[in-house]
Amino acid sequence: MESYVFPGNIDERISSIGAADIPYMRTDEFSAINLESSGILLDLIHCKGGNTIIYTGSGTGAMTAIVENYVSTKKKALAINGGSFGQRWVDLCRYYGIPVVDFKVEFTHEPDYERLAATVADEKPDVLLCQHHETSSGVLYDLERISGICRENGTSLVADVISSFLAEPLDMDGLGIDICVTSTQKGLNIPPGLSIVFLSKRLEGYRFAHRGFYWDFETNLDNLRRGQTPFSPATTIYLQLNARLRQLREEGxxxxxxxxxxxxxxxxxxxxxxxxxxxxxxxxxxxxxxxxxxxxxxxxxxxxxxxxxxxxxxxxxxxxxxxxxxxxxxxxxxxxxxxxxxxxxxxxxx
Structure with a gap:
């Protein structure tokens, strides 16, 4: 089948890994692969000295992890809601009882950045949640303008870059983003099943909340420092991720x-x-x-x-x-x- 859905047609060399025998994951070899993947990912998104958490789970799972561990430590959030995935930030905040300003944007339109700036100045949210690319409508948001608004107001910025990572220029450090999230089935162009949370170096030592067992940042970070996961990973997709990252590095x-x-x-x-x-x-x-x-x-x-x-x-x-x-x-x-x-x-x- 010719595929123009995510992840699209995949390189046969990457696909073939999915048909190979599944190795045992609690080994030094598997740890080395995951540590290498983490390093390449941080380079690709320009997050110097930061950390990754690679989850076996969908993008929504990783968004849930961010809300449980980080957003729940804040008094108020603001979510830019221009489609299905902006709405997801709103729904997650409400599910966990976090006060959230639902900043609505007309479908297929960019935010009104002047109105956004005024709303942030008035509402004073501790954290702003947004998409870089609202996948449901195809609209690319101006992250530079959004990050400027956050800087002016001392607001932490969290960005869903699930469908913009490796499709649009993205400098996490340059934009002052505290947390980004992506998944394997978009720009990485491998099967769905893994999602990646990027944590800025600025969050080193941050006291995250513990509101979810599986998604707990501290538990996952402790394991990932040695290249492992606290629970059984989607081993084959981890191998595909590493192969794809090496390929990306070799291709420029x-x-x-x-x-x-x-x-x-x-x-x-x-x-x-x-x-x-x-x-x-x-x-x-x-x-x-x-x-x-x-x-x-x-x-x-x-x-x-x-x-x-x-x-x-x-x-x-x-x-x-x-x-x-x-x-x-x-x-x-x-x-x-x-x-x-x-x-x-x-x-x-x-």
């Missing part, structure tokens, strides 16, 4: 991957203009392109691609809107063929 690091993703996006968007599709994201990330087609809630284009062309794309919350990931491996020819097939199916709807 994050910049080379960002350029690859950007090229894929530009090729597809040229086809979008050719076929007259609206791309509603106000400031689109190169990670994904959202298009508005003439389809309806029956998702006939989605079904037609799967049934007739063995191809998958991602539906969106709005009828007729679809998202196409540019993070997987695909040639220009494959990308243009995808657009042609969407056009064929859309024409048949008329």
């Amino acid at each position: 690091g994050e910049q080379a991957n960002i350029l690859r993703v950007r090229h894929n996006a530009e090729v597809f968007r040229e086809e979008c203009r050719k076929y007259g599709w609206e791309m509603p994201a106000e400031n689109p990330s190169f990670a994904v392109t959202a298009i508005q087609t003439g389809d309806d809630e029956r998702r006939r284009i989605f079904k037609g691609l799967a049934e007739r062309f063995d191809t998958s794309i991602m539906p969106c919350g709005k009828p007729g809107m679809y998202r196409i990931s540019h993070m997987g491996l695909s040639s220009d020819e494959q990308t243009r063929l995808l657009a042609e097939r969407i056009h064929i199916l859309e024409t048949e709807l008329q």
Whole structure:
């Protein structure tokens, strides 16, 4: 199947690791692999002297860990809510009884940064939670402006970079971000199953809360210092992660991957203009392109691609809107063929 959902088409050398025998994980060899992975990850996101926690779990699991361990130590949070994943920050705070300002943003739009600055100055939250890229709409937020607002108000910044890491430039130290979170099935372009929390060096010695057994920062950090996990890991995906990180380093690091993703996006968007599709994201990330087609809630284009062309794309919350990931491996020819097939199916709807 041609895949334009996350993680997209995966390098066969990485995929083949998933079919190999599963090694025992409580060994020096497995520890060395995880310590190497942690070091490469910190380099890729520019978090000098920081720490990673690599969880077996989804991105929402890692977001939960951040709320349990860090956000719960604060008096008030503010969450930028421009889609499904901004809403998730709000829901997590409310679930754990943390006061949260729900800063709503119109779907497919960027935040009004002046209104955001005024709200932060007025509400005085201890921590601001946001997405870098709101995956549900395809909108890229201006993290530099958001970090400036946080600096002016002494507000800690936590960023979900799950779908922007390795697709957009990201300097965690330069932006003054205290915590970032990502997952394996997006820019890392390997199977889902692991999520990574990045902790800035500024949080060294911070007294985190202990509100969840599995996600406890202290327990996980204690184990990860020796390259291990407190509970059984998704061993094969840890091996795939290490292989992919080595590959990224050999291919030129994050910049080379960002350029690859950007090229894929530009090729597809040229086809979008050719076929007259609206791309509603106000400031689109190169990670994904959202298009508005003439389809309806029956998702006939989605079904037609799967049934007739063995191809998958991602539906969106709005009828007729679809998202196409540019993070997987695909040639220009494959990308243009995808657009042609969407056009064929859309024409048949008329």
